[in-house]
Amino acid sequence: xxxxxxxxxxxxxxxxxxxxxxxxxxxxxxxxxxxxxxxxxxxxxxxxxxxxxxxxxxxxxxxxxxxxxxxxxxxxxxxxxxxxxxxxxxxxxxxxxxxxxxxxxxxxxxxxxxxxxxxxxxxxxxxxxxxxxxxxxxxxxxxxxxxxxxxxxxxxxxxxxxxxxxxxxxxxxxxxxxxxxxxxxxxxxxxxxxxxxxxxxxxxxxxxxxxxxxxxxxxxxxxxxxxxxxxxxxxxxxxxxxxxxxxxxxxxxxxxxxxxxxxxxxxxxxxxx
Numbered sequence: 403x404x405x406x407x408x409x410x411x412x413x414x415x416x417x418x419x420x421x422x423x424x425x426x427x428x429x430x431x432x433x434x435x436x437x438x439x440x441x442x443x444x445x446x447x448x449x450x451x452x453x454x455x456x457x458x459x460x461x462x463x464x465x466x467x468x469x470x471x472x473x474x475x476x477x478x479x480x481x482x483x484x485x486x487x488x489x490x491x492x493x494x495x496x497x498x499x500x501x502x503x504x505x506x507x508x509x510x511x512x513x514x515x516x517x518x519x520x521x522x523x524x525x526x527x528x529x530x531x532x533x534x535x536x537x538x539x540x541x542x543x544x545x546x547x548x549x550x551x552x553x554x555x556x557x558x559x560x561x562x563x564x565x566x567x568x569x570x571x572x573x574x575x576x577x578x579x580x581x582x583x584x585x586x587x588x589x590x591x592x593x594x595x596x597x598x599x600x601x602x603x604x605x606x607x608x609x610x611x612x613x614x615x616x617x618x619x620x621x622x623x624x625x626x627x628x629x630x631x632x633x634x635x636x637x638x639x640x641x642x643x644x645x646x647x648x649x650x651x652x653x654x655x656x657x658x659x660x661x662x663x664x665x666x667x668x669x670x671x672x673x674x675x
Contacts, residue, residue: 406431406646412656421461433646435470443501451504467509472517480518480536481529492539503547509611511585513554515561529563544581552585552611557593567605583610592617599635606639619650621659623666634674
């Protein structure tokens, strides 16, 4: 397994301190949330992005990609009925793809539940049509940058649109593009009726990225979810991507989260057949 962790866990830390810490613990990848760098990714120059990449690589860390793509922004909406808003959102996602490549990554995780809600008075099908239109505007840049946009299903407690892996697959089939894939997240999958390992097996052919966490919003091993069958499923489907730790509860502290999460994941990985 290749282990990564999301940088917003280390709130207030500079990049070199984060990279030094996670490399010492045993991670080789770092996933970035754009809002930890600037209000908008357009405020971060290409040279500064490449400088972050060089600093991370000096610690043996690869910046694998970006997530929380639209979080803490204004004026963007994947599912807007306004064509101008959809165009603006698509243009910004295209800039995120360029930034991802500057950082040396290849993954964009499209979660951001507040920016993909079903508009008032619209149906789910209409919201899907708006989202597909937004994403289609990004496809040429994804291909140019060789960056994957990974649709992230989220639990009904977080999002009212794109809530299941099945919904994600339906959108992928309509887009039919090699640089649009599915992202799976343990916390989110735990809200689905099927067991998490079954979801992994069923959707493995379109899965590009994976988040390790628990429904209690903490890291793997900090809750009730048993990761042994999850890691067994990842092995069985020959998953060779990153397993990235994403938490929403930052207690007790970043170093403990990082250290205990990877210790538990390695322990579970050793137990699989």
